[in-house]
Amino acid sequence: MIRVLIADDSAIVRAMLGQVLGDDSRFEIVGMAENGKHAVELCLELKPDLVVMDINMPILNGIDAIIQIKEKMNPAIVAFTTEDTAEIGYKCLDAGAIDVVQKPNLATMNRHKIENFCDQLTIISEAYRKHMEKSNELRNIYYAQSLAKEIIKGKNTQPEKQEQLRFSVLAIGASTGGPVAIQKLLRALKPLFPLPIIITQHIDEVFDTQFAKWLSNTTGHEVKTATDGEILQAGHVYIAPSKKHLMLKKKSDRNYAIVLDDSEEVHFLKPAVDKMFTSCAEVVGSKTLAILLTGMGQDGAQGMKKIHDAGGYTIAESEKSSVVFGMPKAAVDMNAVTRIEDLDYMGEIIRTITGATRG
Structure with a gap:
């Protein structure tokens, strides 16, 4: 089960997103934060697998919250953006978010859209978990057809x-x-x-x-x-x-x-x-x-x-x-x-x- 922390300054968004994810057996909502500062505190306390992070929040914005979280731990972080915040959204990637997704209109989401949204968050979270596990252990040596390189030890074999x-x-x-x-x-x-x-x-x-x-x-x-x-x-x-x-x-x-x-x-x-x-x-x-x-x-x-x-x-x-x-x-x-x-x-x-x- 994926442990999720939701950070959004809108109580309505937190409640509706919590209901959407909470109704899916793949997720467990472990906490909700109304600002970036609270999100950082809850992350350190609850250690979620996935953080859904709004960008424009009071006290501490989403970008600075991501930076502070990444300094201390490494959950998968997905930044929520709208058209008005799309440019800022990419700064979340620089800060350490794994992906930037468009904030869904939860009031108009049908069953199909909800399933796709939950599938997207599941794939992102699980893929990131596997990526981090493999990043902390030795890797197989990959050989290509005509060129080979030992990437585990970092030997940089250049083409002649x-x-x-x-x-x-x-x-x-x-x-x-x-x-x-x-x-x-x-x-x-x-x-x-x-x-x-x-x-x-x-x-x-x-x-x-x-x-x-x-x-x-x-x-x-x-x-x-x-x-x-x-x-x-x-x-x-x-x-x-x-x-x-x-x-x-x-x-x-x-x-x-x-x-x-x-x-x-x-x-x-x-x-x-x-x-x-x-x-x-x-x-x-x-x-x-x-x-x-x-x-x-x-x-x-x-x-x-x-x-x-x-x-x-x-x-x-x-x-x-x-x-x-x-x-x-x-x-x-x-x-x-x-x-x-x-x-x-x-x-x-x-x-x-x-x-x-x-x-």
Whole structure:
């Protein structure tokens, strides 16, 4: 059973959320806090597995409360945001929240929405628990098809110079835990990266623009929400907007344009990583460098297999560093991966195989 602490300054929200989660046998509501200070105190006393944290609260806001909690203990923290607080919500990720979710309208939630909401919190909490358990024990050594590296001891085996390839596009897919992983990877790639970077992150509608702004402000890269027909430029980062699949079409040799596709969902997702990766396999082919980061489910595995079969270079995040190893594992199981890599080393590996400078 997942022990939950709810922190929200609205008594109505606390009561309704408590009822929704309390009616689900997977949850036990151990405490409710009306402000951030009280949330910190209750966390230390009750030691919950999951904290649902509002952002705008009196005495101590959600961001500062997350920082103080993380200094002393490590529960899974989910930040509740609305459209008005979406930008602030990403600061919760910097503070240590595992995910940012849109605050549901509890007054209009039907049975299906309630089940999906509870499922989402369950998956996040359980995945984080497993992630933390694995982070505290030795890991298996992962071997990729042609390259191997002992990631447990941190031996950073770099590809030889003759193995370096020339690429046209870096494509990144992610889901749960992805925003922080993407932020970390972009920071490691550093500004003036020689390739255009396209990203599909499973994201709610109110968060896509703010996601791009947050990455721009915290990574040193020029990040924007992708627009239809835009020509990819080296060193620029393009985020798939909510409710549109990000795809590519070829304009000329090594020049590609963005296509925002409004076709049906894939794996009940839009945008879908599989759509982006499949497009890269068909349009960019062997000049694609594809990365699949943390995320639940299997989105991206089939598309990564197509890139791999087309001669592209594919990297899956290791179980060691993934918050949720679902999507990377699906690609590994499908033999779609050239290399399995811990997130801490991934940036340097990418810079090496793309010939990026160290500046």
